[in-house]
Structures are given as C-alpha cells and as structure tokens.
Amino acid sequence: TPPCADLIIRKGIAKVIIGMEDPNELVAGRGISLLKNHGIYVEVGVLENEVRKLNEIFIKYITTKMPFCIAKSGMTLDGKTATVTGQSKWITSETSRAYVHHIRHQVAGIMVGIGTVLADDPSLTTRLADETGKDPIRIIVDSGGRIPLEARVLTVDSTAKTIVATTINMSMEKKEALERLGATVLTLPSKNNRVDLKALMIELGSLGIDSILLEGGSTLNFSAFNEGLIDKTVTMIAPKIFGGATAKTPVGGQGICDVSDAVMLEDISVSLLGEDILIEGYIKKEGV
Numbered sequence: 001t002p003p004c005a006d007l008i009i010r011k012g013i014a015k016v017i018i019g020m021e022d023p024n025e026l027v028a029g030r031g032i033s034l035l036k037n038h039g040i041y042v043e044v045g046v047l048e049n050e051v052r053k054l055n056e057i058f059i060k061y062i063t064t065k066m067p068f069c070i071a072k073s074g075m076t077l078d079g080k081t082a083t084v085t086g087q088s089k090w091i092t093s094e095t096s097r098a099y100v101h102h103i104r105h106q107v108a109g110i111m112v113g114i115g116t117v118l119a120d121d122p123s124l125t126t127r128l129a130d131e132t133g134k135d136p137i138r139i140i141v142d143s144g145g146r147i148p149l150e151a152r153v154l155t156v157d158s159t160a161k162t163i164v165a166t167t168i169n170m171s172m173e174k175k176e177a178l179e180r181l182g183a184t185v186l187t188l189p190s191k192n193n194r195v196d197l198k199a200l201m202i203e204l205g206s207l208g209i210d211s212i213l214l215e216g217g218s219t220l221n222f223s224a225f226n227e228g229l230i231d232k233t234v235t236m237i238a239p240k241i242f243g244g245a246t247a248k249t250p251v252g253g254q255g256i257c258d259v260s261d262a263v264m265l266e267d268i269s270v271s272l273l274g275e276d277i278l279i280e281g282y283i284k285k286e287g288v
Helices: 005-011 030-037 048-054 056-064 094-106 114-120 172-180 197-206 218-226
Strands: 015-018 041-044 068-076 109-113 137-141 162-166 184-187 211-214 232-238 265-273 276-283
Touching: 005 030, 030 041, 048 056, 056 068, 068 094, 068 218, 094 211, 094 232, 094 265, 094 276, 109 114, 109 218, 114 137, 114 218, 137 197, 162 197, 172 184, 197 218, 211 218
Parallel strands: 015 041, 068 211, 068 232, 109 137, 109 211, 137 162, 162 184
Antiparallel strands: 232 276, 265 276
C-alpha cells in the first residue's frame, strides 16, 4: 500500500498510535515526523514486543538482507530424533505435524541437508487440511552433488522451485542434469569441506528469500547454530522414550566443550500441541 501519512492528514485524524517505527532506514521516522508537523498527536511503542513478533521476518530481512531463520525439530522426551535403526516416522503427533505445515505456509523457503534427502526422500511441500497451503522454495544443501535425480524434491508437482546449494565438488554433468530438471544450482564457497552456510544465506537474501524454515539433520543444524544464523527455534517434544547411545539428536556436529558457550534462548513460550510439548524461543544475541 502507499504511505498512509498523507491520507491520515487529509482525513483530519487527531491521534495516531504506532506499535513500532519502520526499521527500514530509507523511511524510518519520516511518517511520524510528517504527522507531528501537522499537529497530530503520535504515540509510538504501544505493544511493541508483540508488534515486533508480527513483523520479525520483515525486520530481519530489511535490516540485514538475510533471511529470518527458524530451526524446527521434533524429538522424544530423551532428545532423540530417530531410533537406533534410523526410524523417525512418526515421533510427534498429527497436531504437531500440522503446525509445521502451517509454518511452511508462512516462510519463503525450507532448507534441509543432503542427508535428510537421502534418508527420507521428503517432498518438502505444504499440506494443510483446507489445501490452501503455499509451498516454500525447497533448498537442499549438498556439498558434493550426491542428490539423486529422482529425488522427490526435484520431481514433486509444485509451482515452488528447488535450489541446490553446492560447491565446486559437484560435477558439471550433475549440475547440468539438475538444471534440466528445473532446479537452480548455486555454487558457493566451502568451509570445512561443506557449503559455507553464511555465504549461502547472503546469496538467498539477494534472491529475495526473506525467511527459511530449517528442517535439517543434526550436522546441518549444528553448523547453522554455530555460524549464528538461527533466529528462532520451534521444538516439539513427544512423550516418548527411545534411548540408544547412537540414536540421532536434533543438533550434532562437533558440539561445544564449555557450558558457557551454549546457545541461549530468550522470550520463551511453552504450550501443548495435542500430546506434545511445544517450546518456542529466540536466540539470545551476544551482549544483549
């Protein structure tokens, strides 16, 4: 919509309540100043925390040009995302799975690693009960070009495109084959023999992708947390116990050594999704 300040002035409105200032540096404060200069009473910051949550994707993207990233995980009460034999369907309830599809409908992209594609062959589409779900762009992190050409993320009937993020380790033949299937292949710098995730996020932001739901495996998840790329976590905990020293957990990788280096959450909410516990929180930034 066009700027509303001029219309407010023309209509003779006497008082304006604003939840938060526009974070876009190009326009921030201009509308407020214009209203005040025309004698209109302006109050700023009413329910600001709630308003910022409503606009969290826009705020992150407009101020950093990088996507707002949500890390989603579903696990058992003892922190497992699969049994020792790799079985993972279904850990969480149907209500929780429906909630995940609601999030998929709201974000621009969904990201997984090649391990998830090889293990589960997901379609990464949005399936809501009323069939109104919007499919996010599918983003596959595949450093070595191992994605099968018959993978569902490449062949699913969807208007949303698939992006394969890789490195120079992918052969030209594989790249061309993926492009013939309609996929976009992004060749990015490598870091520790894997796709440089920060470089990937910058590239995705330049493509206009303002938000990502990360449904990665434990290695990709750790890398994203370790690089400081996660903004919000959505965790569903099912009242089940799997056990198993080798059973997978939501975040793997090399891990941290010192408790003081843990990724901390703030502004946490806890609720129920059917029989599951839903915990949502925001990454606490250093120095805040």
